[in-house]
Amino acid sequence: MPRLTSDRRHRVAFKLNGRPAEGLAEPRMLLTDFLRHVLGATGTHVGCEHGVCGACTIQIDGLPARACLTLAVQADGAEIRTVEGLAPAPGRLSILQESFRTHHGLQCGFCTAGILMSLDELLTRRPDASEEDIRHQLSGHLCRCTGYGPIMKAALEAARRLRGPAGEGAPHA
Amino acid sequence: MKPAPFDYVRAETLDEALDVLAREGGDARILAGGQSLLPMLNMRLARPATLVDVMRITALRRLDARDGMLVAGAAIRQVEAERQVDPRTQPLLAAALAAVGHAQTRNRGTLCGSVAHADPSAELPLTLVALGGEIRLRSKRASRSVPAERFFSGMMVTERRDDEMIEAVAFPAARPGTGYAFREIGRRHGDFAIVACAAVVDRTAARLAIGGVADRPTARDLPLPDSSALDDALDSFAWSLDARDDLHASARYRRELVRRLGRSTIEEAARCRV
Incomplete structure (x- = not known):
């Protein structure tokens, strides 16, 4: 039974956006800080650090979750996906990201990374998600400048395109 | 932080x-x-x-219906219960789960963890108290089962001893001829409830459990909704919970919610009797 002592840093390894990533962390290090300060993946933002604001939302083993309510050592062996993993190629945006751009779904952008990770999972799992489903998913996020109207418009437009007759594919396609 | x-x-x-x-x-x-x-x-x-x-302990990753109970092991996440629980056999649990935190926290949070934390406004402790469920504790020396109504002993305080962990929680299945309802009022969906109500109503009695008011979820047997005695009984229940003023709501508002939301939850449960 591994015991990781408080006074040392320990190896943590997981898959980050499909590629192996590893670094050293004290047991008390939050996954937010591990991503940003150890791995240099600063797309994930840090807001309230007690799970309320949603800015740090990432996908852990395919499900949206708060990186600030997860220890780096808990993520050992997991599949982690962050906002850096959404774009299909450099210089190209995912359908969801494009919709946010078209509909002005962001202003300062602080909350955006978390919101994208939540909506990406919902719309991948259920491209037929209703407006109410999207509102429920968004209830786990705070935005303090754009307002939720343009965010809803962007999400609905992305859902429509993902369902579309041509089937443009997954939100990250 | x-x-x-x-x-x-x-x-x-x-x-x-x-x-x-x-x-x-x-x-x-x-x-x-x-x-x-x-x-x-x-x-x-x-x-x-x-x-x-404890999340890698396979023996705790069990969600089974047995002996008229749904038993959730310590490593069962709320999202797993949400996707697997049958609302016909666990109507109250199914309704309450949707109100626990947000989808993003239910994807990680466990049922047993919420029960161990024992926040007085939390939905899962309230559900256990309303249904007469039980908490299964395990230490190196012994196992024991504690009825939910005795387990929660104060604000974030439980009967669990320092050498014990919650191995599982057990939710009694729906009984024939009984209706179940859950309602809560919060500032926004997913926020901590200002008042949460869970009602269990059969042909002869109504049971109402209230969260968010007293220092622990509290249940009381009340008259059926067609009885003229229900309003007085709800009023006496509301006063007995020792409501406090805080940033979110006044004590007076909380008592009023117990009276009104309590009644509408009991009425909804009565309509759901099958």
């Missing part, structure tokens, strides 16, 4: 986890989904010397 230092133990078997609790007692805390414990650690309201992660 960073946790104080602690050792982290990744237990692979239940015995390993119980050994740590037997040796270190109250200095050790069980870590499951972490959705209640991590905020406490981040704000340094909890400073355990050791965390014991």
